[in-house]
Amino acid sequence: MSSQTRVPTKTPASLAMPDRIESRLGTLEFDDGAPSEATAELLYEHLDFLHGVEAFIDSYPGASTTAMHRGLRSIGVEDNTGVLIFSELMDSSSLFLTANCDTVYAIGFLDLSDGPMVIDVPALDAPSGLLGAADDMWFRWITDIGLPGPDRASGGRYLFAGPDYTGPLPDSGFHVSHSRTNGVLFFLRAFMIDNDPTVPSQVLRDGLRVHPYAPGGAGTAIATFLAGEAPLGRVSPPGETLFVEGSGRSFNTIPPSDSSYWDVINELVQTEPADAGEPDVLGLLARVGIVKGQPFEPDERMRTALEEAVVVGNATARTVAVSPRPEEGWAFYPGSQWFNPLWAGGFEFLDPPPQISGDGIVPSPHEGARKLNARTAFFYAYTGITPAMCMRLTGIGSQYIFTMRDAEGAYLDGRRNYRLVLPPGIPQSRFWSVMVYDRQTRSMLQTDQSMPDIGSQSGTVEANADGSTDVFFGPTAPEGRFSNWLQTDPSKGYFVILRLYSPLQPFFDKTWRPSEIEPV
Structure with missing residues (x-):
């Protein structure tokens, strides 16, 4: 189990607005439209709490990808070189939001901060097949892969460019996507054949590769180089991709439901470009002290508000999902x-x-x-x-x-x-x-x-x-x-x-x- 990501705990049986706020809301004092000092302080405390609840709920997609990223790294799956594969299917050993034990999973993360990355996806014919997608670190869809994707299960090369990349891209031969975040989650599901995962697992191990894109290499015509639109890159085979077996392993990919949640989402905000997230969500996070390029050091008052907000926010999100x-x-x-x-x-x-x-x-x-x-x-x-x-x-x-x-x-x-x-x-x-x-x-x-x-x-x-x-x-x-x-x-x-x-x-x-x- 990852030491960095805590297992979700049970929701407290009793939840309410913090007593220190609720018990005083009936004592608001205004003089000719202006609040007293005590009233202003109380309402700002209340606003901090409300912002915290909203920040928890609205940032959860990003916390989920970040917790998954932590979980994969905790068992040795590194960005750009590693793929988590469940050759004998996933089971209940791991904590993974509504994953299945019907298909062979292959999951990994790309880091585009140093340039575009490529995923070589093998063809996998019927009665098997690949069904996958890539999402960014705020869980926004980027592209489908496999049966619903542009390769339509015939295999292909998927190139992902990050938000700040302005360099050359290939003329052809790649399915090119642009991500709003430097981090990219990709997941593939391969169908079993006669209730046996052996063949699709081996096809993935033999043909799935993750590697950097070489500008001016494969996919770029010499004429493009001669026109000064791209460098003359080398065409070389991709390096090795490390497959980490996940079947039967216990690890956690779920965001925490205590105050350490804010450390998870702060990690995402600090890692990604300032405008990688939605402005309103980043604005809520900024109101509780999570700002790109600044240390997250809430004072005692804000820490208390955030502890209360994560409890109520978690309970609210759970209620919306379950009821x-x-x-x-x-x-x-x-x-x-x-x-x-x-x-x-x-x-x-x-x-x-x-x-x-x-x-x-x-x-x-x-x-x-x-x-x-x-x-x-x-x-x-x-x-x-x-x-x-x-x-x-x-x-x-x-x-x-x-x-x-x-x-x-x-x-x-x-x-x-x-x-x-x-x-x-x-x-x-x-x-x-x-x-x-x-x-x-x-x-x-x-x-x-x-x-x-x-x-x-x-x-x-x-x-x-x-x-x-x-x-x-x-x-x-x-x-x-x-x-x-x-x-x-x-x-x-x-x-x-x-x-x-x-x-x-x-x-x-x-x-x-x-x-x-x-x-x-």
């Missing part, structure tokens, strides 16, 4: 507990993803307002952002629906037994899976089942006579249904994710609908 209000409109089916906040505002949390018609793309109405609660809920509980996670296009990408509650509206309880029914014709053209996650850590639930997953890849799930599939949840398996059972921990609450990889039209038009999770 969304019906009026948010996140329910995927009418009257259902299954939901997904991405459908409210898309991957940028602005507009719902466009409709797909016979005539092409039909954009959603643009309101101009960011769906703030959807963004908060998503980044507090989940990792990685890409249009491929919320697009209405069949046969590509991956779609998810989540549920925190049972059919009666009660939170899922590790002491109780439940059943989920998946009707016949589960709408996927790759595979489907159902997984359980710890409600506290938002990571895979840790039980005797190290991979808390049931899905079509295993080949052991038993279907009913009518073609439907039952999935059971509970501390012990129902008699005769072990292969369709996910174990729960009686001491923990949890939530469920249903994944469909390369989904089909019945998912999007909702003619196929899973049952609610019924107590049994």
Whole structure:
């Protein structure tokens, strides 16, 4: 476990505005429109607290990437040379926001501060395939890789240039992207073949390479050099990429939920250019003492405010993620507990993803307002952002629906037994899976089942006579249904994710609908 990133702790049972502020808000004094000294001091204390809560909530995407960066470095994955690979899949040993144990992961970070970097991505043909993306350090999408990306699963060279890079770029042969941050997170998921990760794991080890871009080298024509538009660089093979095996290893990639949170987000602000983040978020952080190029040294008053703010901010973000209000409109089916906040505002949390018609793309109405609660809920509980996670296009990408509650509206309880029914014709053209996650850590639930997953890849799930599939949840398996059972921990609450990889039209038009999770 990383010594730099603390495991999230339970939220305190009792939360309120700090008594030292609330008890005095009824004593505000103004004289002819001007506050008394005591009133001004109190209101500024209150404002510090409010800014702290907002700063926690709005900066969480950046804290999440930074905590992941710390977690990878804690097990030896270095920027620009290392890749974390789960050759035998990820399991519940690590703390990783809603990762899966269905696909072979390859994850790494680039540092573009010394110049562009290149990722050589291998081709991986059906029945396998690659599904990946790159995000910047504030969790803004940069590009897709693999099946939804410009290489469309045929492999390719992805070049990433940082925000300050003004040098030459290749004429051709590269998929070029510009990042607003020097740090870039990339993640690839490779599909298993016959429930076996061996082939895709080896393809990644043999063909995935991370290396610096050589200006004027491969991709640059001699004519470009002769025109004085680029140097004459050497064409040389990339250096070695170090693969660090992650399967079965215990490490933490989740932001802390105590006052050390501010040290994590300060690390990001100090590392990246001053204008790499959104001005409003950086403004909130500046109000609590986190400013590019300045030491983060809060005085006792501000430290107290930040300690209080992180508790309330964490509890607020958790509530938005775990207990969304019906009026948010996140329910995927009418009257259902299954939901997904991405459908409210898309991957940028602005507009719902466009409709797909016979005539092409039909954009959603643009309101101009960011769906703030959807963004908060998503980044507090989940990792990685890409249009491929919320697009209405069949046969590509991956779609998810989540549920925190049972059919009666009660939170899922590790002491109780439940059943989920998946009707016949589960709408996927790759595979489907159902997984359980710890409600506290938002990571895979840790039980005797190290991979808390049931899905079509295993080949052991038993279907009913009518073609439907039952999935059971509970501390012990129902008699005769072990292969369709996910174990729960009686001491923990949890939530469920249903994944469909390369989904089909019945998912999007909702003619196929899973049952609610019924107590049994």
